[in-house]
Amino acid sequence: MSAVQPHFTHLECTACARTYPSGAWRGLCDCGRPLAARYDLAAIRRAVPREALAGRTHTLWRWREMLPLSFERDPVTLGEGGTPLAALPDFAARLGLSALHVKDESLEPTGSFKARGLCLAVNLAQAFGARAACLPSAGNAGGALAAYAARAGMAAHVFVPADCPRAFVLEAEALGAHVTLVPGYITDAGRRMREVMEPGWFDLSTLKEPFRAEGKKTMGYELAEQGGWTLPDVILYPTGGGTGLVGMWKAFDELESLGWIPPGRRPRMVSVQMEGCAPIPRAFASGAAEATPWTDARTLAAGLRVPAAVGDRWMLEVLRQSGGTALAVPEEAMLRGTLALSRALGILAAPEGGAAWAGLLELVRRGWIARGERVVVFNTGSGHKYVEAIEAALAAGLPAAPADRVR
Numbered sequence: 466m467s468a469v470q471p472h473f474t475h476l477e478c479t480a481c482a483r484t485y486p487s488g489a490w491r492g493l494c495d496c497g498r499p500l501a502a503r504y505d506l507a508a509i510r511r512a513v514p515r516e517a518l519a520g521r522t523h524t525l526w527r528w529r530e531m532l533p534l535s536f537e538r539d540p541v542t543l544g545e546g547g548t549p550l551a552a553l554p555d556f557a558a559r560l561g562l563s564a565l566h567v568k569d570e571s572l573e574p575t576g577s578f579k580a581r582g583l584c585l586a587v588n589l590a591q592a593f594g595a596r597a598a599c600l601p602s603a604g605n606a607g608g609a610l611a612a613y614a615a616r617a618g619m620a621a622h623v624f625v626p627a628d629c630p631r632a633f634v635l636e637a638e639a640l641g642a643h644v645t646l647v648p649g650y651i652t653d654a655g656r657r658m659r660e661v662m663e664p665g666w667f668d669l670s671t672l673k674e675p676f677r678a679e680g681k682k683t684m685g686y687e688l689a690e691q692g693g694w695t696l697p698d699v700i701l702y703p704t705g706g707g708t709g710l711v712g713m714w715k716a717f718d719e720l721e722s723l724g725w726i727p728p729g730r731r732p733r734m735v736s737v738q739m740e741g742c743a744p745i746p747r748a749f750a751s752g753a754a755e756a757t758p759w760t761d762a763r764t765l766a767a768g769l770r771v772p773a774a775v776g777d778r779w780m781l782e783v784l785r786q787s788g789g790t791a792l793a794v795p796e797e798a799m800l801r802g803t804l805a806l807s808r809a810l811g812i813l814a815a816p817e818g819g820a821a822w823a824g825l826l827e828l829v830r831r832g833w834i835a836r837g838e839r840v841v842v843f844n845t846g847s848g849h850k851y852v853e854a855i856e857a858a859l860a861a862g863l864p865a866a867p868a869d870r871v872r
C-alpha cells in the first residue's frame with residue numbers, strides 16, 4: 466500500500482524551489498529550508514466539485530483530496546478540525562467593523578490547533594513506517610504528538626523547556642510520551658533532541674517536515690467555507706513557528722487553483738507576537754528577508770516563546786505578499802486580551818488568543834484596520850492548561866480590554 470495519495474505529486478523547497486519525490490519521507494530541503502507538499506490541483510479540480518463536500522465529515526478529513534495521505538489508509542483521527550467561527554456582532558459594532566469572528570481552536574483534541582498538524586504528521590509518519598516520533602515543544606505540540614502517537618501505537622519523545630507550564634508536561638506524560646525537560650527555550654530543547662535522537666525516530670519539529678503545515682492549512686479551507694467561499698479582509702494570527710500562517714496562505718493558493726474562491730481577493734495576514742519575544746515583527750519592520758534570533762525570550766504565552774523559527778523567510782514572504790503586517794503586543798495587553806476574549810466568547814481562551822485580541826485592538830486604534838472591514842481573530846487554543854498565565858491575568862486585577870474605547 467502506498468503511503469501517499471496519487472494527486473500529491475512532489476515536495477518543493479519554499480526557498481530554492483528544488484523538488485523531491487512525494488513517495489519518500491523527507492524533512493528539510495538540502496538547503497536547510499522547509500519543504501511544501503504540492504498537488505496536481507488541476508486533476509483534483511476535475512475530480513472534486515465543491516458540491517462534493519455536502520454530507521462529508523466535518524473533521525479536517527473533509528478535505529481528503531487536498532491532504533497527502535493515501536486514500537487506501539484509514540486515518541488515525543481524534544475528531545480534529547471543524548471548529549466554530551464565532552460571530553461577535555456587538556464587538557464588531559463597537560470597533561466599527563462590519564464583521565468580527567473568532568476562529569475558535571480551543572475545541573480541538575488536546576485543546577489547541579496543534580492537533581491539526583500533528584494529526585497529519587503522525588498519520589504520514591506511520592504510513593512511511595515510523596515506530597517512534599519526536600519534537601521539541603513550548604507546550605501544546607507535545608500534548609498533541611503524545612495523543613496521536615498513543616492512538617497510532619507509536620512511541621513519542623517530547624523535549625520541552627524546563628520552565629514549561631506544568632500542565633503541558635503532565636498531559637504528555639499521562640498520554641504515554643517520554644518527556645525530557647531542557648534548560649532554556651524551545652530552541653535549546655530542539656538542540657538536545659538532536660543530540661540524543663536515535664535512528665528510526667521521525668523528527669516532527671515545526672516546519673522541519675512538510676505535513677504539519679498540511680494539517681494546519683485546513684484552517685484556511687474551513688475559513689473559506691464558513692465565510693460562504695469568501696475570505697475576510699484581515700486575519701490576526703498569534704505566531705510562534707508560523708505553521709498556521711504559512712499553512713493558511715497555502716490553502717488560499719490551492720483554493721484559487723481549485724476555482725473554489727475568486728482569484729486575488731486575499732486577506733491581509735497579521736502576525737502577532739509578544740514584546741518579550743518578537744523576532745518576526747522586528748524583521749518585518751526592518752525589511753529583512755530573515756529574522757535574527759531573539760535573546761532573553763519572555764512571555765507567559767508559551768506557544769509564542771519561540772526565539773528562532775526555521776520558517777522565518779516563508780512567514781515574512783507571506784506577510785509581505787498579503788499586504789499584512791507583524792506587531793508585538795505588551796504582556797499586560799495579552800493578559801487583558803485573554804480575559805476579554807474569554808468573556809466575549811464564553812470560552813476560556815489561550816493567552817496566545819489573548820495576544821491576537823490585543824493585536825486587533827491595537828491595529829484598530831492605529832487605523833491600520835479600517836472601518837467596515839471584516840476581521841477574523843484566531844483563538845489558537847484553550848486556556849485550561851495555562852494556570853500560571855490565567856492566575857497572572859486575574860491577580861493583576863486587570864479589567865478586560867475595553868473594546869469600546871479603542872476608536
Ligand SMILES: *Cc1c(COP(=O)(O)O)cnc(C)c1O
Pocket residue numbers: 577578579604605606671703704705706707708709710768769815817818845846847
Ligand atoms: C504553537 C501555538 C501557537 C503558535 O503556532 P505556530 O503555528 O507555531 O505559529 C499559537 N497558539 C497556541 C495555543 C499554540 O499552541
